[in-house]
Amino acid sequence: MKIDNDKRKMLRLLCFLLSALLVTTASAAVYNYVYLQASPIGVEVPKVRFVSGLDAVSTMGTNDTYAKITTMAGWPNATRVYEDALRIENLDNVDHTCDLMFDSWSGNTANVTYIYVKIFNATAGGTQQGSTLSVTAENSTGPFNLPATTIYCVQWEIKWNGDALSTYTVDVALKLKVT
């Protein structure tokens, strides 16, 4: 009689487990497919590119959409100014709105008094375009208009703290948003 009871209990548990399995298996989603195509996604010739300035050595990426300035430096407690460190050229026949923004920086950043980046429409006596980008404040120039077929200069101003050592370096990355 006791065995019958145990069997009955086992059967009941088995039924419960089977029911749970069935429920789990039967859980399914119902959906519809709606198709979207982007065709073609082409490769354009860049409308805005970087060009080397006369005051610093730059390495350009393919198509000049990436630039690496490799020779900038400063002296402790003095401001180093590169009026023509890099240039931005609009190859297009229409104006573009640009915004040069801080992206990241690393190295001995605590020993930098400031690094300012400014856009000018000429090296000597040019007018500043947009605001001053402060690397230390991690901000941007704000939007500025780059007229058709025009080249602007990117000026860098670097000041190290008075106690900075000649072994100190920082790496700075900026991004140029072009619309």
Add this chain to the structure above:
Amino acid sequence: MKVRRVNSVFLSISLLVILVVSVKGSVWNSLYCQALPISCETPKVILESGTASQSTIYMNSTSAKVSVAAPAPVPTYYPSGYNVISGASVSGTVPESVEAVDSDYLVIRSTEFTVSTEFLFSSMTTNTPAQLNFTVISEYDIASVNVTIQVWNYSSSVYATSGEGYLTYISTGVNETKLLSINTDPQFYTSSGYTKINVTGINSTTTQFQQKINQIKLAYEYSASPTYDYVLKVVNRVAENWTVNLQVYDNFSISRLSSLNITIHDGTSSNQIAITGGSITKSEGQPIDLPGGLGSTIYISITNLQATTTDISYLHVYLKTMVLNTSTYNLFIIVFEIT
């Protein structure tokens, strides 16, 4: 029922807002630019203390403070009395009528051809003068009066008839300002705190005319402007050539400075910054060469320093060292403190 309607309206508005916000978009491209590494270099040009003045050179010798003292302010005197040598007094008093440049004149009527008035200064400093600057502002009510201004020479006991204490002109019938600056032997033109000046007008006709004195004053300099040569050295530590110049970027309380010149010299002298009459008249100098070579040096000096009052003035200046044939330069901060 009412609750359900409110819910329905709320949901509709929410959906509308979310949809509108969600569809707002723009298209842009991101171009990356890196500067790496930006290194800290040992300075290739440095500042060193000068032999004149007190200077402080800060860490790494790329900024400095220079402290200099202006001589005592130049006192200004007005006549305490006058004598009509030729003519007759019409109106006005001394010193009241001859202190301010205004509509209050000391008026003297001529005899037939001549009007001549002598102005007496007293109670002046007895320091030996370094320079005497007389200002005479007057007018004549007719044009073409031959006017002669003379300062008394105590050495020869006569009014000067030539030299720096003597001036003539022909009046034009309006208010005219004339300056006599006595730099050569100014001590001959004062004695025990006294001096005097004579203003004479002569007309070629018998028509009576009036001499109208608006202002007569004397700026009595008795300390020569000091020369601080040199206050700083700019020293090259590498073989590269540079050009160097100074430019003012800020200032405080300079209205009291009647004159100041800051120069750079290396044999030839270049005036870089000038203040005249409390204003900056030259804020940036021409670049001059700092030749390449270890220890190659140029010098910064201060000359012609004068102040009208006692105070502290500050000039904040950049020393700009430029790499030749580029638009790359370094800016050193130099603060000039002038007491």
